Amino acid sequence: xxxxxxxxxxxxxxxxxxxxxxxxxxxxxxxxxxxxxxxxxxxxxxxxxxxxxxxxxxxxxxxxxxxxxxxxxxxxxxxxxxxxxxxxxxxxxxxxxxxxxxxxxxxxxxxxxxxxxxxxxxxxxxxxxxxxxxxxxxxxxxxxxxxxxxxxxxxxxxxxxxxxxxxxxxxxxxxxxxxxxxxxxxxxxxxxxxxxxxxxxxxxxxxxxxxxxxxxxxxxxxxxxxxxxxxxxxxxxxxxxxxxxxxxxxxxxx
Amino acid sequence: xxxxxxxxxxxxxxxxxxxxxxxxxxxxxxxxxxxxxxxxxxxxxxxxxxxxxxxxxxxxxxxxxxxxxxxxxxxxxxxxxxxxxxxxxxxxxxxxxxxxxxxxxxxxxxxxxxxxxxxxxxxxxxxxxxxxxxxxxxxxxxxxxxxxxxxxxxxxxxxxxxxxxxxxxxxxxxxxxxxxxxxxxxxxxxxxxxxxxxxxxxxxxxxxxxxxxxx
Numbered sequence: 218x219x220x221x222x223x224x225x226x227x228x229x230x231x232x233x234x235x236x237x238x239x240x241x242x243x244x245x246x247x248x249x250x251x252x253x254x255x256x257x258x259x260x261x262x263x264x265x266x267x268x269x270x271x272x273x274x275x276x277x278x279x280x281x282x283x284x285x286x287x288x289x290x291x292x293x294x295x296x297x298x299x300x301x302x303x304x305x306x307x308x309x310x311x312x313x314x315x316x317x318x319x320x321x322x323x324x325x326x327x328x329x330x331x332x333x334x335x336x337x338x339x340x341x342x343x344x345x346x347x348x349x350x351x352x353x354x355x356x357x358x359x360x361x362x363x364x365x366x367x368x369x370x371x372x373x374x375x376x377x378x379x380x381x382x383x384x385x386x387x388x389x390x391x392x393x394x395x396x397x398x399x400x401x402x403x404x405x406x407x408x409x410x411x412x413x414x415x416x417x418x419x420x421x422x423x424x425x426x427x428x429x430x431x432x433x434x435x436x437x438x439x440x441x442x443x444x445x446x447x448x449x450x451x452x453x454x455x456x457x458x459x460x461x462x463x464x465x466x467x468x469x470x471x
Numbered sequence: 472x473x474x475x476x477x478x479x480x481x482x483x484x485x486x487x488x489x490x491x492x493x494x495x496x497x498x499x500x501x502x503x504x505x506x507x508x509x510x511x512x513x514x515x516x517x518x519x520x521x522x523x524x525x526x527x528x529x530x531x532x533x534x535x536x537x538x539x540x541x542x543x544x545x546x547x548x549x550x551x552x553x554x555x556x557x558x559x560x561x562x563x564x565x566x567x568x569x570x571x572x573x574x575x576x577x578x579x580x581x582x583x584x585x586x587x588x589x590x591x592x593x594x595x596x597x598x599x600x601x602x603x604x605x606x607x608x609x610x611x612x613x614x615x616x617x618x619x620x621x622x623x624x625x626x627x628x629x630x631x632x633x634x635x636x637x638x639x640x641x642x643x644x645x646x647x648x649x650x651x652x653x654x655x656x657x658x659x660x661x662x663x664x665x666x667x668x669x670x671x672x673x674x675x676x677x678x679x680x681x682x683x684x685x686x
Contacts, residue, residue, distance in 0.1 A: 269589055305595050316590035319685050320608050329604070330594035364686040375590075382594065 218245045219280075220307070220386045220417050221266065225291060226275035228261055235261045236272075237441040243386060246415040250428035252452075253438035254464060259421045262438070263390050266419070267310045268301060279307040280385065306335070309379030313391040315371045317363040317378070323350065324359040327378045335382065342381070349377040353407065369400035376407055387411070389420040405431075425468040429453045437461050472651050480647060481656060484640030485663050491560055491629040491639060492667075496622070498565035503572025510577055521573070528570035534634045537563040541635050560632045564625075571621050579614035580606065612682045619675040626668050640664075 221243040228236040235258045243249050251259040264270040266277065268284065272293040277285040284304045285293040295301065317326050327346040331337045350356050353373040363371050372392060379387055389408065393401035405427045411418065412431050422428050428435055428449065435452040437445045437460075445452055445461045456462050509521035528536065541559035544550035552559075583606050591601040630641035638646075640663055644656035 267593055269592065302595060305593070308593075310593045312586060312590065314586055316584075316586035318587065318590070318605055320612070330596070333600065333604075334595035362685040378594070 219243070219278075220245050220247075221419070222276065222278040223262075223266065224276040224278075225287065226262070226265065226277070226293075227273045227291070228258075228265055228270065229273060235441050236265070239275075239438075239441075239443060241436060241443070241446075243417060243419060245385075245417055247433045248412045248416075248418045248420070248431055249434045249436065250420045250422055250432040251436045251438060252422065252425065252428055252464075253444075257438040258441040259438045260390055263310075263388055263419065263421050267308060267388055268305060269310075271295065279304050282307075306382065307385045308388060309382055309384035309386075310388045310390065311372070311376050311379055311392050313394050315363075315368075315375045315395070317371055317375055319363050322360050322362055323355065323366070323374050326363070326374055327381045330378070331381050331383075346377070346381055349380055350374075352410075353377050367400060368396045369403045372396065372404050373407060376404075376411075386417040386419065389418065389422070391421055391423065393422070393424060425453060425465065437464065439464070472647070472653070474655070477647060477651075477653075477656060478659065481640055481643055481659050481663075484638055484643035487637070487639040488626075488629045488632075488641075488663075489667075491564060491632055491637075492625060494561045495564040495568055495625060495629075498561065499568035499572055502565060502569035504576055506569055506573035507576035507580065510573060511580070525570045525573055528567050529574075533563070533567050533628060534631050536567055537631060537634050539563075540566070556635055556637055560635055560637050564628070564632075568621065568625060572618070575614050575617045575621065576610065578617070579610040582613055583609055612685075615675065615679050615682065619672065619679075622671055622675065623668050626671060627664055630664075 219242050221241075223242070224240050226236050226239045227234070239258070239262060241249070251262065253259050261270060265272050272285055274287060274291045274293050275285070276283060276287050277293070282300070282304050283296060284301060285295045288294050296304065318329075321329065324343070324346060327349060328339075328342050331342045331345075332339050347356065347359065350359055353376065355370060355373055355377070358366060358370065358374075363374065366374065372395075376392075392408070393404050396404065401424065405424065408418070408420065408427075409431050420428070420432070430449075432449050435446065435449050436443055437452055437456075437458075439460050445456060445458045452461065453465065456465060506521050506524060509517050510525065512518045512521070537560065540563040541552065541556065544555070545552045587605055587609070588601060591605050596605065629639055632639050633642045633645070636642065640660050644660040647656040648654065
């Protein structure tokens, strides 16, 4: 079953074409990593998939529902705001900079959206939120505020916040890039645990070894196009394209 | 004139000064928010109207604005302005302070990182939920020191109602001092303003420390 499908997506900022005819699909339980140099368009692709940016052209489909559908000229036509609001509930996003709400306790950060947006029972949500925090090793941090946590702990809270919405697919936008090197490990472990539980995920990352270990499928992007894609073994261990080889050579020590 | 009579006369003016202070805040704090939104509007006409409003109200003396507000109805429409004095004071002060508060709000709103909006958007918050639950509480905390400054200035600015001969404490002090050739009313007025401001600063500090639970 396809959770996410993007067909022939295009996006430009001014004169700069950031996405040139990108297509990808993500099956249920699949973990897809997107790698590539800065400015390759991978973060823009993620921001378009999570409706933070709008595509100029192409389809964006979650579980068969069109968030955007290409018209006869290929231009993306978006669904109504009400439909988009429903479609939005399919995905969660973990940001590079966490973007926790600083004036909320850890527990409220995790609990508020399910109660407020999904109108779920508060006691139920609280029990689930505590369970998520326990899973993240943060059960004793429920009542503290984000500023009292390390970067790694904050990122785990933001993962819990995304999971509390019970998304069908979870996106990660360079989840360890804002962290000290010694803290990246704890986040990568959380993501590996989620992969072991068959969470469907799309991860934009610069951690090559991690991408190779955790992913079912890897996409290498450069200059707004998909240069190479396939299994981790194909893309990382046996790349066929010169650009992929050149990019990976910088991570040889991994 | 005995000190107690003097004090009882001045105390009437003190109550009036507090009245100007309270009503000005009551009207200018929300009006400032409206102007701040207009100033940040994507509509160029609305934005420029707000910009000109702020520019004029901040760029001309409050005393002159009070005179304009009070006398304009008479000069423009030959309206009867007797009985309009107090309303003119409140309108003049509120319009002026709203301009300053608008810029404080705008600064506070624009200091909220884009990521806060994006996180709320992905979680499905509506625009108004995002503003009232995520943005506004953080704005209030950020702008409190700047608001305190304005509020303290307002306490002292109430004396400008003198320009419309509204009998608040400063106007009365000046009259009594002139009539009695006595310096004491000015001392009393000075103590009044100072104590008022110490109280304001105390209250604002309490509010600030209440919001100190996060950074």
